[in-house]
Amino acid sequence: MDHDRLQKESSEKKQEIDGLQKEQDHLRQWFTEQKASLQHDVFSWIGRHSEVSYSEEQQQEIARSLQGLYETNRYDDIREMLLSGISDYTAEVKAEMSLARQRQTEKKQEIEEAENQLHSWKNLKMPNPDRHPDTEKARNELREKGVPFLPFYAAVEFEDHVTEEQKERLESALMHAGLLDSLITEEKANPVHDRFIRAEPLVLGHTLADYLYPDVDESDEISKSLVDEVLRSISLDEQENGFRIDLDGFYTIGCLEGHAPEEGPSKYIGRTSQKRYKQQKISEWEENLALLKGELQQWERTVMDCEEALREAEGWKTTIPSDKELSELHQSIETNQRAISQEKQHLLKLEGRWKEVLQEIKRTRLELHGQGSSLNLKLDVEALAGALDASRSYRTYLHRLENVSQRCLFFSNKIQDLSLRMEEAEEELDEIRGEQNSAESKLSALKAEIQSIEEQMKLKGIDDIRKRISEVLEELRTAGSQISDLYEVLPQKRAARDTLLKELESARINTAFWLNMSMEWSSIVKKELSRGFIEGEESEPSTILSKLGAVLEKHDRAKLNEQLTKTFLNEQQNLMEYRMFEYSEEEERPDWFSEDFGEYYEPFKNEWEQLRSRRLVQMEYQGQRVSPYFVHSSLEKELESQRGWLDEQDRQLYQDIMVNTVGVILRNRIQRAQKWVKEMNAIMESRDNSSGLIFSVAWKPLTAESEQELDTSDLVKLLQRNSKFLNEEDLNRITKHFQSRIEKAKELIQLRNEGSTLHQVLKEVLDYRKWFTFVLSFRRVNEPKRELTNNAFFKFSGGEKAMAMYIPLFTAAYSRYKEAGEMAPFIISLDEAFAGVDEQNIRDMFEVVEQLGFNYIMNSQALWGDYDTISSLSISELVRPKNADFVTVIRYEWDGNQRNLIIEEETEEDEEVLIN
Numbered sequence: 001m002d003h004d005r006l007q008k009e010s011s012e013k014k015q016e017i018d019g020l021q022k023e024q025d026h027l028r029q030w031f032t033e034q035k036a037s038l039q040h041d042v043f044s045w046i047g048r049h050s051e052v053s054y055s056e057e058q059q060q061e062i063a064r065s066l067q068g069l070y071e072t073n074r075y076d077d078i079r080e081m082l083l084s085g086i087s088d089y090t091a092e093v094k095a096e097m098s099l100a101r102q103r104q105t106e107k108k109q110e111i112e113e114a115e116n117q118l119h120s121w122k123n124l125k126m127p128n129p130d131r132h133p134d135t136e137k138a139r140n141e142l143r144e145k146g147v148p149f150l151p152f153y154a155a156v157e158f159e160d161h162v163t164e165e166q167k168e169r170l171e172s173a174l175m176h177a178g179l180l181d182s183l184i185t186e187e188k189a190n191p192v193h194d195r196f197i198r199a200e201p202l203v204l205g206h207t208l209a210d211y212l213y214p215d216v217d218e219s220d221e222i223s224k225s226l227v228d229e230v231l232r233s234i235s236l237d238e239q240e241n242g243f244r245i246d247l248d249g250f251y252t253i254g255c256l257e258g259h260a261p262e263e264g265p266s267k268y269i270g271r272t273s274q275k276r277y278k279q280q281k282i283s284e285w286e287e288n289l290a291l292l293k294g295e296l297q298q299w300e301r302t303v304m305d306c307e308e309a310l311r312e313a314e315g316w317k318t319t320i321p322s323d324k325e326l327s328e329l330h331q332s333i334e335t336n337q338r339a340i341s342q343e344k345q346h347l348l349k350l351e352g353r354w355k356e357v358l359q360e361i362k363r364t365r366l367e368l369h370g371q372g373s374s375l376n377l378k379l380d381v382e383a384l385a386g387a388l389d390a391s392r393s394y395r396t397y398l399h400r401l402e403n404v405s406q407r408c409l410f411f412s413n414k415i416q417d418l419s420l421r422m423e424e425a426e427e428e429l430d431e432i433r434g435e436q437n438s439a440e441s442k443l444s445a446l447k448a449e450i451q452s453i454e455e456q457m458k459l460k461g462i463d464d465i466r467k468r469i470s471e472v473l474e475e476l477r478t479a480g481s482q483i484s485d486l487y488e489v490l491p492q493k494r495a496a497r498d499t500l501l502k503e504l505e506s507a508r509i510n511t512a513f514w515l516n517m518s519m520e521w522s523s524i525v526k527k528e529l530s531r532g533f534i535e536g537e538e539s540e541p542s543t544i545l546s547k548l549g550a551v552l553e554k555h556d557r558a559k560l561n562e563q564l565t566k567t568f569l570n571e572q573q574n575l576m577e578y579r580m581f582e583y584s585e586e587e588e589r590p591d592w593f594s595e596d597f598g599e600y601y602e603p604f605k606n607e608w609e610q611l612r613s614r615r616l617v618q619m620e621y622q623g624q625r626v627s628p629y630f631v632h633s634s635l636e637k638e639l640e641s642q643r644g645w646l647d648e649q650d651r652q653l654y655q656d657i658m659v660n661t662v663g664v665i666l667r668n669r670i671q672r673a674q675k676w677v678k679e680m681n682a683i684m685e686s687r688d689n690s691s692g693l694i695f696s697v698a699w700k701p702l703t704a705e706s707e708q709e710l711d712t713s714d715l716v717k718l719l720q721r722n723s724k725f726l727n728e729e730d731l732n733r734i735t736k737h738f739q740s741r742i743e744k745a746k747e748l749i750q751l752r753n754e755g756s757t758l759h760q761v762l763k764e765v766l767d768y769r770k771w772f773t774f775v776l777s778f779r780r781v782n783e784p785k786r787e788l789t790n791n792a793f794f795k796f797s798g799g800e801k802a803m804a805m806y807i808p809l810f811t812a813a814y815s816r817y818k819e820a821g822e823m824a825p826f827i828i829s830l831d832e833a834f835a836g837v838d839e840q841n842i843r844d845m846f847e848v849v850e851q852l853g854f855n856y857i858m859n860s861q862a863l864w865g866d867y868d869t870i871s872s873l874s875i876s877e878l879v880r881p882k883n884a885d886f887v888t889v890i891r892y893e894w895d896g897n898q899r900n901l902i903i904e905e906e907t908e909e910d911e912e913v914l915i916n
Contacts, residue, residue, distance in 0.1 A: 010350045017344060017347065021340060031326065042078070093310055096306055097306035100303045104300060107296040108296065114288050118282065121281045121282050134193035135193050150216070151180075152174070152181065152182050152197060155216055157212065174245065177245060179234070181195075183197065202235055205235055205236070205237040206237050211247075212269070213231075214228050272583065275584060512597075513604075516590065527587075532629075533629065581619075583615075585614045586613045593605055674699065677699045684697070693779075694778065695777070695778050697774055709737050778804065799840075801836075806848075810828075813828060826852070826853055826854045827854070827855045830859075832860060834860070850870055864899065875891070875894060
């Protein structure tokens with residue numbers, strides 16, 4: 001039986017190995033396809049992520065690694081190469097981001113510095129020239145000693161007659177001569193790191209007092225007389241070995257002579273110059289701050305872009321093609337290969353076992369025959385099988401008997417143990433019962449004793465004592481509860497008291513702040529109302545808000561300021577004669593602003609600081625500085641007064657020019673044009689072409705564009721009438737018409753940025769060609785006349801389109817040439833003549849050209865012009881054989897019937913070669 005079983009298992013194992021081998025071949029083919037697909041995915045991934053740079057060597061190494069995948073290397077090595085490229089890219093991005101953040105930090109520091117500078121300039125009462133730190137220290141020491149002094153520039157102001165150029169020259173000369181920031185003091189002091197001006201007034205000659213005057217406040221400790229003496233000490237005339245300056249910027253100090261460079265408009269002398277210079281510096285720092293903020297935003301965007309690029313790079317790592325399927329497939333191939341190897345080894349073992357069993361069978365048969373001769377058994381399978389079954393049954397019953405004897409012995413030992421345990425439990429029970437009886441006797445004695453004590457206590461009033469104890473305990477609990485409640489409420493009351501005290505202090509600060517702020521705003525509003533820019537004198541906030549609230553919500557202050565600046569710059573050249581200028585008026589910063597009201601009120605103070613400055617624009621009008629509103633109203637009144645005076649003058653002018661002088665010329669020109677149109681129509685209607693298409697032109701007058709204007713037809717009728725027969729109404733109509741047209745022409749010329757001279761305006765208005773429009777019409781045989789619109793033109797055939805273009809042009813040229821002298825030629829020229837026209841229509845076109853008597857020059861690639869409608873024609877053919885570097889001319893002549901070649905004798909003079 002083992003022999004048959006082993007033989008069967010060997011056959012089945014061989015079939016199983018064959019199946020595994022076929023599956024292995026299929027897996028290997030699938031592995032090759034998947035590896036090619038993975039290679040394509042990898043290089044497609046590289047192509048999609050062009051930001052990551054992989055050199056040719058790296059890509060070749062990746063390709064080689066993919067070819068030897070799982071044989072000489074792992075896919076992790078390839079993935080590491082791809083990740084290395086991403087790491088290089090992220091390193092570059094991080095370096096760029098680090099640089100951008102560094103620049104961002106630098107820009108923030110620059111912005112902070114610019115904001116500090118802007119804040120210092122806004123809070124600066126008066127700009128000061130640059131000084132050495134030692135000079136500042138020396139002046140602080142003078143202030144501590146109580147020595148009164150004042151810088152020269154802060155003590156003087158320019159006279160009104162001084163021009164801006166003179167201001168700049170004088171201030172620059174004073175600065176470079178060392179006088180501008182020198183100190184004026186009434187006390188004598190030795191200069192330390194500083195300069196003092198000693199007053200030595202001149203009696204005669206020109207001095208600075210002619211251009212500057214003292215400008216000292218009452219709070220200053222320097223008198224105006226001292227400042228005046230200082231001004232009179234500085235000469236503008238030539239001085240021998242002395243000090244002088246002049247209006248051209250030259251200065252002399254002893255043996256030193258110099259000329260001050262141009263420093264721009266005056267900055268320090270005079271309140272107006274100081275305010276202008278301060279506003280200029282504020283504007284410069286604001287522009288610098290805006291520029292720095294723009295650069296900061298650019299660096300912030302760069303950082304954001306880098307961060308986004310890093311996030312994308314992290315995402316790219318997850319999109320790297322995976323070898324999961326290919327790895328599983330490779331593992332399946334290896335697993336299958338191991339299974340094949342194992343099955344082959346198993347097959348070898350089976351075959352070896354089968355051989356061993358076969359040998360064993362042979363040997364057993366020999367032994368069986370040798371030993372079975374002494375047994376009383378038949379030596380066959382059935383007899384031997386029955387003997388084996390009987391022996392097995394005997395062995396089984398023998399084992400059962402051994403188990404039963406062992407169980408009996410176990411139960412006998414267990415019964416003896418249980419008997420001993422029962423005897424011990426009975427002894428313990430007797431001891432417990434004795435102890436219970438002793439405890440019950442003690443309990444009875446204690447109960448009797450308690451009852452005796454209670455009877456004695458009743459005799460002594462114990463019930464009242466117990467009741468009082470209960471009441472005291474209840475009161476004690478109540479008091480404890482009340483104390484707990486008080487302990488809980490007391491902190492709350494204390495906190496509420498502290499809160500109310502803080503709120504009271506805050507209310508006091510709030511009241512003081514808003515009372516002061518209300519006074520400041522009220523002062524600004526009243527000052528604004530006093531300027532007269534807003535109608536009404538009501539100063540109540542609610543009334544002002546009800547009137548102007550919609551305007552405040554509609555407009556933005558920043559945009560209005562920007563619009564005002566643009567308008568001011570755009571109109572400054574147009575208003576040059578009014579000397580329009582802009583300046584700012586600022587409210588003085590109140591002293592209570594220096595008090596500390598808390599951070600909450602800082603925005604309101606900053607808002608007041610930003611709005612305390614008022615931009616004002618003024619103009620010079622009739623020798624006075626006034627607002628643009630005043631100039632506007634004055635000019636409107638002046639314009640109205642002049643219009644009434646000009647109306648009658650204009651009427652006389654239009655009547656004289658339009659009716660008497662220009663009107664004659666216009667009548668002649670219009671009549672000539674109308675005659676020209678009639679002649680064109682006569683020529684075109686007389687044409688008879690193959691398609692039966694006849695063209696005509698009309699010169700239609702235009703209609704009026706406004707109520708003040710006349711229709712062209714009505715205007716032409718009035719101009720063609722004799723001026724003697726024109727009544728007052730007709731003259732008024734003509735005058736209003738040309739007034740309206742001149743106004744529109746002026747507007748049009750201004751829009752074109754052209755100079756609006758009277759000649760240009762009249763040229764635009766009197767161009768009679770713009771009073772009419774040409775309308776081209778066509779008519780076919782047995783059809784009505786229709787206007788030649790674009791739709792109608794595009795429906796024509798190619799030849800008809802050419803006729804629609806050529807016939808009106810030929811007719812117009814002929815009509816114009818008829819005005820020339822008798823000896824004048826009618827010359828026209830056509831390039832690619834009659835292209836796209838059929839032969840019959842070309843013949844008709846040449847007939848038109850012939851009938852109109854044109855002298856023409858035409859060129860064409862295919863057209864010869866030898867038609868019977870042409871009486872004679874000179875033809876030249878240009879030939880360039882095989883891309884030669886010359887062109888030969890072959891001449892022909894058409895006599896109306898035949899084209900003949902012209903052969904001329906070649907001579908050096910007549911030979912004509914056109915070289916490229």
